[in-house]
Amino acid sequence: MTNPMIIEKQNQAAAILREKNIDMWLTFVRETGNIKDPMLDMIVGTGATWHSAFILTNTGETIAVIGSLEEANMKTVGTFKTIKPYLKSVKEDLIKVLDEYKPEKIAINYSRNSSLADGLTYGMYLELTNILKDTPYLEKLVSSEEIVSALRGRKSTSEIDNIKSAIKETLIIFDEVTGFIQPGKTEKEIAQFVISKVKERGFELAWDEEHCPAVFTGPDTAGAHSGPTDKKIERGHVINMDFGIKYNGYCSDLQRTWYVLREGENNAPEEVLKGFNVIRDSIQMAAAELKAGKQGCEIDDIARNHIVENGYEEYPHGLGHQVGKAAHDGGALMAPRWERYGNLPFIKIEESNVFTIEPRLTIEGYGIATMEEIVVVTKDGCEFLSEPQNEIYLIKQ
Amino acid sequence: MTNPMIIEKQNQAAAILREKNIDMWLTFVRETGNIKDPMLDMIVGTGATWHSAFILTNTGETIAVIGSLEEANMKTVGTFKTIKPYLKSVKEDLIKVLDEYKPEKIAINYSRNSSLADGLTYGMYLELTNILKDTPYLEKLVSSEEIVSALRGRKSTSEIDNIKSAIKETLIIFDEVTGFIQPGKTEKEIAQFVISKVKERGFELAWDEEHCPAVFTGPDTAGAHSGPTDKKIERGHVINMDFGIKYNGYCSDLQRTWYVLREGENNAPEEVLKGFNVIRDSIQMAAAELKAGKQGCEIDDIARNHIVENGYEEYPHGLGHQVGKAAHDGGALMAPRWERYGNLPFIKIEESNVFTIEPRLTIEGYGIATMEEIVVVTKDGCEFLSEPQNEIYLIKQ
Numbered sequence: 001m002t003n004p005m006i007i008e009k010q011n012q013a014a015a016i017l018r019e020k021n022i023d024m025w026l027t028f029v030r031e032t033g034n035i036k037d038p039m040l041d042m043i044v045g046t047g048a049t050w051h052s053a054f055i056l057t058n059t060g061e062t063i064a065v066i067g068s069l070e071e072a073n074m075k076t077v078g079t080f081k082t083i084k085p086y087l088k089s090v091k092e093d094l095i096k097v098l099d100e101y102k103p104e105k106i107a108i109n110y111s112r113n114s115s116l117a118d119g120l121t122y123g124m125y126l127e128l129t130n131i132l133k134d135t136p137y138l139e140k141l142v143s144s145e146e147i148v149s150a151l152r153g154r155k156s157t158s159e160i161d162n163i164k165s166a167i168k169e170t171l172i173i174f175d176e177v178t179g180f181i182q183p184g185k186t187e188k189e190i191a192q193f194v195i196s197k198v199k200e201r202g203f204e205l206a207w208d209e210e211h212c213p214a215v216f217t218g219p220d221t222a223g224a225h226s227g228p229t230d231k232k233i234e235r236g237h238v239i240n241m242d243f244g245i246k247y248n249g250y251c252s253d254l255q256r257t258w259y260v261l262r263e264g265e266n267n268a269p270e271e272v273l274k275g276f277n278v279i280r281d282s283i284q285m286a287a288a289e290l291k292a293g294k295q296g297c298e299i300d301d302i303a304r305n306h307i308v309e310n311g312y313e314e315y316p317h318g319l320g321h322q323v324g325k326a327a328h329d330g331g332a333l334m335a336p337r338w339e340r341y342g343n344l345p346f347i348k349i350e351e352s353n354v355f356t357i358e359p360r361l362t363i364e365g366y367g368i369a370t371m372e373e374i375v376v377v378t379k380d381g382c383e384f385l386s387e388p389q390n391e392i393y394l395i396k397q
Numbered sequence: 398m399t400n401p402m403i404i405e406k407q408n409q410a411a412a413i414l415r416e417k418n419i420d421m422w423l424t425f426v427r428e429t430g431n432i433k434d435p436m437l438d439m440i441v442g443t444g445a446t447w448h449s450a451f452i453l454t455n456t457g458e459t460i461a462v463i464g465s466l467e468e469a470n471m472k473t474v475g476t477f478k479t480i481k482p483y484l485k486s487v488k489e490d491l492i493k494v495l496d497e498y499k500p501e502k503i504a505i506n507y508s509r510n511s512s513l514a515d516g517l518t519y520g521m522y523l524e525l526t527n528i529l530k531d532t533p534y535l536e537k538l539v540s541s542e543e544i545v546s547a548l549r550g551r552k553s554t555s556e557i558d559n560i561k562s563a564i565k566e567t568l569i570i571f572d573e574v575t576g577f578i579q580p581g582k583t584e585k586e587i588a589q590f591v592i593s594k595v596k597e598r599g600f601e602l603a604w605d606e607e608h609c610p611a612v613f614t615g616p617d618t619a620g621a622h623s624g625p626t627d628k629k630i631e632r633g634h635v636i637n638m639d640f641g642i643k644y645n646g647y648c649s650d651l652q653r654t655w656y657v658l659r660e661g662e663n664n665a666p667e668e669v670l671k672g673f674n675v676i677r678d679s680i681q682m683a684a685a686e687l688k689a690g691k692q693g694c695e696i697d698d699i700a701r702n703h704i705v706e707n708g709y710e711e712y713p714h715g716l717g718h719q720v721g722k723a724a725h726d727g728g729a730l731m732a733p734r735w736e737r738y739g740n741l742p743f744i745k746i747e748e749s750n751v752f753t754i755e756p757r758l759t760i761e762g763y764g765i766a767t768m769e770e771i772v773v774v775t776k777d778g779c780e781f782l783s784e785p786q787n788e789i790y791l792i793k794q
Contacts, residue, residue: 030512031512031513031725033604033605033723033724033725034435034512034513034723034725035432035433035434035435035512035515035516036432037432038431038432046607047605049725050737051737067737068713069713069714070623072618072623073608073623073624076623076624076626087713087735088735088736088737089735089736089737090737091736110518110519110520111520112520112523112524113520114520115427115428115431115432115518115520116428116431117520118432118518118519118520118521119432119518120518120519120520121507121512121515121516121517121518121519122507122515122517122518122519122521122522123507123508123509123510123511123512123514123515123517123540124515124519125519125522126509127509143520207430208430208444210443211470221469226467226469226470226473227470227473229473316465316466316484317466326430326431327430328428328430328431328446338484338485338486339485339486339488340447340448340464340485340486340487
């Protein structure tokens, strides 16, 4: 019954703790039905109601200090070897565990840079530091950022297989939607078609249904993070769609671009083809330089510069993020050196990181050209997990 | 298209800000697909990817400082009058808004006591205080706890109507499951039956499917927060179930108790009836004392004492929590004065708070007796929104 992928990630976490010289990783949560630490699915496999501490040590021990009402559930879930149930306060049992291991460095679940490593709320931080205030452990707390970045970023073979399956199923649905798109249909109708296919096959969407898929037709569309509207597809529109599913809990996240032929046209106009090709080429150029040891901002530069050199505006976002259990996963990010990205563009990319590559540009008067591919980083380069879109899809009606 | 219930709650929030002498309420979030502030559904109606500040003032202004990619989406959602999109960093626009209003007291989204008011992660707290470090506003930050407690706790008529509908539909399903329960069926089969009814009718579960419904049959069952197991129902078992749905986004949360008659029995044995009646009476006794102005711990005392006086162990949790958009809602809690409940048992109960009442006790050798009813607090007392279970349901097969 115990989920083997959780045990796999716990073991990987112990190795990462040793590598980073951290003794213990403590994830402190409560009422996860209201607000849930993003790491729980990966390293615990269930939620918690009362103040709860999920502890992993660099020796591979796993200790859950949880409310007594949840002891039986935790045993059933089976992911933690030692369960310490409490009735009135978490404090005593938590300090006992710390006294037993005497950690010199304790990573706790917060990070300025990475939302996935930042599940500790400020109220819970105050609770935790209050619990530890008369102990030596208060001075030993560090951010879990590096652990989470490595643990989520370094994908195992089984994780990559799940992502591959998610990609494969997504590309099948993209093929189907090509047959469905026609002038007069609205963005919302296209989205509904896609959602119905996902549900038919029993998959989950990779992100919230209001924006998955995101569908944009023609010029002057809504912003990239908008949901589909009642805007109708017209001949001469460039259409793009952003869409992903979850397969065994792992996400795909892909974009494709179409052109709706006008009467008498056999191909897209020159300027549409040019825009499409600049995006296509910028993806290949970025992928050619992507390998373990690079910084994300270096790779972002390549695609961004190619687009700007061709006379387009730079895209208002990063080139690519990691994909995994979350659609926006991992630590290292291929993004420009903008303040809001914090240190993420500077983190060194590692082997087995899985990244999207998703530049975009506006083709004046037609719409947005954007493809999003997914690659896995190898020692010397990267491999495409999605078969890249090489030509703009034409809608002939 | 704009959700009128969000506008209603925003207006209520402005009044609460005036009442509490707070100028501004700032909810600071990012990547809500990974971790979502519990208040967003109630006062915003959409998520955010980049660092975003959702600001409500005591004059009823609503200002969203968000990433430019999400401007169009925010306009479509339509819940914020002023939208300030930024490209590279939230800092400048956020400080500009603060400079415009010059708030003397800014509530931010954290709380030691209430998880629903505690959506600000520690990493984001560090980001926010870094943004504000050279401004006068750093010294003006307070917890949003009081606001959230009042805003979620004081239900409007339309909110109460939604909860009533959720309760009604839940009780219908409880009636149906009474006809389905029989010896030999497992807890999981009972749960599956309930879930199929919920899905048939297009409702959502009030909490996660692994524990909703929670079904417990016979003696020595799993802890209260466990999911259903393969344990089979037998004659002579006391069965209890914890279950709720969402109706228009509002939750029910109810429990009922059954007894499976043994051959030759026409009623439950004396000790089962006694246990059931002690629970039933403790609910009525607690409800009789519940009214605006009381503290939750006072009401908890009443049920707890009645149970202990009748020779049973006290229940290892609180008597009742608020219900609303979340199954565990609101601030004030009817709970004992245990450390892990923080200040929640001491907060004064207000008119239009909606509470569960859910004591439990173990009937040795038979199982757990527990009912959970829902009441709305009035000025002078409370009214049951659920029709209380007065007799143990008998399964005759």
